[in-house]
Amino acid sequence: MPSALPEGDPAPADGSLPASVVEGADSRNFGVYVHVPYCRVRCGYCDFNTYTASELGGTTRDDYAAQVGGELALGAGVMRSAGLPERPVSTVFFGGGTPTLLPATDLACMLDRIRAEWGLAPGAEVTTEANPDSVDAEYLRTLADAGFTRVSFGMQSAVPSVLATLDRTHTPERVPLVTQWAREAGLQVSVDLIYGTPGETLTDWERSIDAALACEPDHISAYALIVERGTKLAAQIRRGEVAEPDEDLHAEMYELADARFAAAGFAWYEISNWSRTPETRSRHNLAYWTGEDWWAAGPGAHSHMGGVRWWNVKHPGAYAQRMHAGVSPAHSRETLTDEARREERILLETRIAEGLPTDVLTASERRAIPALIADGLIDGRAAISGRVIPTLRGRLLADTVVHRLIAT
Structure with a gap:
């Protein structure tokens, strides 16, 4: 199940922010994150705030774009009331979950609302995550036409047995197709990999690296598998059904990836991220690592503004109730x-x-x-x-x- 929300001070019902967020705001970029909490299946290693159809408790995703639109409008009003300067959005990131389980027109609608509330800066980076089996060529063209500039595919592995252990639903053969379609649509392409899955060998990992590089992406992320408490994978390890991750093997896998990526012309710019050029780095993720401002919309989403961090109610049903009532979905916050x-x-x-x-x-x-x-x-x-x-x-x-x- 998804991890619990952190503790904090109660958030105001109107979402208002303290005056301190204004200090230094002129020197900080502003981004928007949209959390889409829906998944077709729950991967055994995942503790993100995501929900399959059976876990939605009677809510549906049909009006989700309208709910998020309501929060974005609320956010723009809160920022104006706080006295924050007018700043166009530098980066937008749709994450999840699987954002591309929603119709492409829904993602376009939410991006249009961001434009309407704040405007997009020239050259703004607009990314969505996608599972390889959740998009086709037409879907990707629709995103590009709407103003998306990047797509990040959850490839994870090119080895069927590893994908099965991770409960991934796509086949390795799907990844080259979707990356080609994305490039043809004019989108930058990133692929995400996971290493250290129980049973994965160094040879398996090398095969996944080779497959990822063969797709000619602009950006690669490679994350060591972390066994999170409360996940299916943690229970399997506890019962002795699969082996615990091997830290020494993790290190070998990282060193192999870094060497192979470098040989292919990629440079690391964050511990788990490599880009073909400085221009193809994920500027949105860099904003997190360098303390910029962002508004995060959706259930359980975490925002940050000038040293104030807050997070929304967790379940999509609770979020929908707040948005239908016209009140802030913020649950708690902290001032650092x-x-x-x-x-x-x-x-x-x-x-x-x-x-x-x-x-x-x-x-x-x-x-x-x-x-x-x-x-x-x-x-x-x-x-x-x-x-x-x-x-x-x-x-x-x-x-x-x-x-x-x-x-x-």
Whole structure:
């Protein structure tokens, strides 16, 4: 089942934001995330806030675009009332779930509402996630005509047995077709991979890497499988039906992926993400890692504005009730202290290729840098130039890097 919402302070019924969100807003980009919580089946490893048809409790997805449109209108009003400057949307991301279970016209309708409320910046990046078996060529052309610029396909693996363990519903043969259709429609293409599935060998993983590169994507994400509490996979491991992930094998798989992607002309820009050029990075995800502002619409979606973070009610039924009543769907929120924001910046910016400016660190924290260089965890030349940038070994031990910086 989906993970529980975090604890926080009650959110105002009208969704209003504190005056503090205005500070520095002129220097921050603004993006929009739309969560589409629907899935055809629940994958055994997934604890995202998603629901199959049998879990919707009588609600349907027929008027979901209208519900989200209502929240987007509310969001624009809340931002104006808070005194935030008018900012066109730099990036839009439809995630889930499987956004492409909705008709393409519904996604286009929600994008039109974003345009109407805030406007899109010139060259705005507009992405949707998609399962390979949830779209066809006509669907992708409709998205492109509506203003979408990217599609991120959940490929996960090219090995049927691995896909079966992950409960994925598409076949490996489907991925080359949908990526070709997307390119023909004029969309940039990203593919998502997962490594470390129980039973997956290094040879299996190499096969998936080769298949992904053969699709000639613009961007690749590769995530280590994490066994989340409460998932089907966690229960299978607990019962001894499948083996626990092997951390050493995970490291080998990451190193293999990084080497193969680099040889094919891709550069890493975040620990789990590689792009063919700087222009094909996911600017929306970079906004998360660099602390920009975003409004997130939909059940359980998490927004951030100037150090204030809030999250919506979780179930689609509760969300629909709020939207039909014309009240904010926000459930709880938190206002980060300056120190919490600084530590979060350390956590996130040590994950990206540009790294973390060393002047963000205290004098005590900076004293950890020589040992991190000596242990091969951060780049020595970059550190001398004033930035903490992880090496390949540092990417594999990212939590260690952060812990040693902030624990001094």
